Amino acid sequence: MTNKENSGILIYAQLTRDEYIHTVFYELVDKAHELSKKLGKVDVNAVIFARPGLVDSFKESFQNKGLNKVFYFEDDNLRDYSTDYYSKLLVDLVGVVKPEILLIGATNQGRDLAPRVSSMLCTGLTADCIDLDINEKGQLAATRPTFGGQLMATILCKNYPQMATVRPNVFKINQDINYFDTEMVSCPVNIAYLPKRVEVLDFEKTLDSVINELDSAEIIVAGGKGLKNKKGFELLEQFAKTIGGTVAATRGAVEMGLAPVSIQVGQTGKTVHPKLYIACALSGAIQHTVGMSGSDYIIAINNDENAEIFDIADCGIVGDVFEILPEYIKRKI
Ligand SMILES: Cc1cc2nc3c(=O)[nH]c(=O)nc-3n(C[C@H](O)[C@H](O)[C@H](O)COP(=O)(O)OP(=O)(O)OC[C@H]3O[C@@H](n4cnc5c(N)ncnc54)[C@H](O)[C@@H]3O)c2cc1C
Numbered sequence: 001m002t003n004k005e006n007s008g009i010l011i012y013a014q015l016t017r018d019e020y021i022h023t024v025f026y027e028l029v030d031k032a033h034e035l036s037k038k039l040g041k042v043d044v045n046a047v048i049f050a051r052p053g054l055v056d057s058f059k060e061s062f063q064n065k066g067l068n069k070v071f072y073f074e075d076d077n078l079r080d081y082s083t084d085y086y087s088k089l090l091v092d093l094v095g096v097v098k099p100e101i102l103l104i105g106a107t108n109q110g111r112d113l114a115p116r117v118s119s120m121l122c123t124g125l126t127a128d129c130i131d132l133d134i135n136e137k138g139q140l141a142a143t144r145p146t147f148g149g150q151l152m153a154t155i156l157c158k159n160y161p162q163m164a165t166v167r168p169n170v171f172k173i174n175q176d177i178n179y180f181d182t183e184m185v186s187c188p189v190n191i192a193y194l195p196k197r198v199e200v201l202d203f204e205k206t207l208d209s210v211i212n213e214l215d216s217a218e219i220i221v222a223g224g225k226g227l228k229n230k231k232g233f234e235l236l237e238q239f240a241k242t243i244g245g246t247v248a249a250t251r252g253a254v255e256m257g258l259a260p261v262s263i264q265v266g267q268t269g270k271t272v273h274p275k276l277y278i279a280c281a282l283s284g285a286i287q288h289t290v291g292m293s294g295s296d297y298i299i300a301i302n303n304d305e306n307a308e309i310f311d312i313a314d315c316g317i318v319g320d321v322f323e324i325l326p327e328y329i330k331r332k333i
Pocket of ligand 1: 227264320
């Protein structure tokens with residue numbers, strides 16, 4: 001364990017291809033303020049990489065999120081994500097700023113960057129966390145599913161910075177303004193001597209990269225294997241339409257070819273927290289519930305009264321979806 005000369009929380013602000021800051025950053029900032037209080041109000045700072053002239057346009061959102069400092073690197077070579085450049089600059093910054101915690105979103109980019117940075121810093125990384133806390137010794141307690149999702153493990157890191165990645169949508173964004181006169185710190189981009197091993201020629205959008213409606217849905221109607229076939233999912237879609245909901249699926253349903261993987265919820269799918277989650281004919285396996293248990297209100301419909309989904313549901317209906325859903329559709333609730 002290193003001496004604790006490290007202090008504060010540093011969060012990586014990822015830019016999307018459309019030059020927005022990825023929402024997972026704002027989710028992490030709000031969680032970081034919570035952690036900061038438990039650590040005795042340490043600084044919550046951010047780091048961002050961008051093309052020249054871009055970062056100033058985000059200053060107000062950084063201030064409204066109560067960040068103490070934002071360290072920014074602007075250069076033409078940083079316009080597109082580069083594992084070599086970004087990891088080198090982030091490692092250099094950590095050497096100077098010495099945060100005790102470094103948080104990165106578990107996006108495709110974050111999943112590439114975080115392990116590289118942690119190995120360069122010889123520190124530990126807990127990936128794909130579903131919760132973060134500070135334990136009684138002031139250490140980051142990072143919780144993630146393990147053993148194929150059968151168990152939740154809370155992992156401590158022996159070295160500094162203690163690193164974690166968190167999937168988008170795990171934490172809620174706090175809408176309250178937490179204004180601070182954020183200091184914007186321009187950092188030198190010392191990468192000229194690094195070989196350019198990868199050149200980005202073009203980007204092509206895949207279906208999965210198109211913003212998924214589930215991210216912002218207030219009502220989600222999820223279907224499982226109990227819907228049996230495509231007709232069952234059509235019934236689910238009709239029901240969702242009736243109540244203004246968005247359809248999601250379990251991995252079981254996806255594997256049966258009833259739904260596309262882009263709407264799978266759970267450990268290997270999306271994490272969602274709508275106001276209302278209606279779970280239809282799905283058992284409530286932990287690999288599914290880790291992705292939806294943060295919903296405000298959960299209704300479960302299952303014909304097995306012992307189904308695990310009832311353990312986390314606010315309201316349970318024991319019955320056959322093929323009888324219950326048509327009845328609701330007929331009544332147009
Ligand atoms: C490493 C790993 C990662 C995984 N990741 C995910 C993930 O991201 N998301 C995910 O969902 N799963 C994931 N899984 C799979 C998970 O373990 C379960 O197998 C899956 O969630 C089960 O899907 P299901 O609930 O649709 O099917 P089942 O478990 O078969 O449940 C079907 C349910 O439908 C009910 N039912 C049947 N007919 C009717 C009817 N007519 N009316 C009402 N109810 C009915 C049954 O009682 C039953 O409870 C993962 C598994 C592993 C090992």
